[in-house]
Amino acid sequence: MALSEREQQVLRDLEEQLNDEDPSLAETMQHAETTFRRPSPRRVGAGVALLLVGLTVVIGGVAAGSSSVVSILLGVLGFALAVWGVTLMLSRPNSKNTAAGSRGAKRSSFMERQSERWERRRDGQN
Known part of the structure; x- marks a missing residue:
């Protein structure tokens, strides 16, 4: 749901007030x-x-317990794959590795996008 012009102005004023009071x-x-x-x-x-x-x-x-060397190597390999999988699940992607980062586009924050929209609308009204 889009914000009305009044709500956008209030949001911008609050953001500026926060920046002034506690940067x-x-x-x-x-x-x-x-x-x-x-x-x-x-x-x-x-x-x-x-x-x-x-x-x-x-x-x-x-299950391949016939050869202890093969069994140990498979166990170590399986454990390494499982640890890698858990690490991959729990890690957050860096902004450099994301699709937006690989395209070279800088991803702006929500507040920056709202500010840019507000500026475009304000400039369009004048």
Whole structure:
């Protein structure tokens, strides 16, 4: 739902007031907006797949108990794949690795986009 012009003006005024009264808090809030992102479904899916493959390799290593060297190598490989999968699921992508970052486009924050829209509308009315 789009904000009315009055609501946008109030939001802009509040943002300016926050920047004037406590610039460190305003900077922290802008930084927190980019820091706390939801994990990518693609990364979670890949992590789950690696975890399952790793567990399958570990079980295969236990089942191939005829040769202890092969069993140990399969166990280590399976464990490494499972750890890699969990790490992939829990990690957040860097902005450099995201699709927007790879295209070279700088992703602006929500407040910056709203400010730009407000400026365009205000300039269009004059």
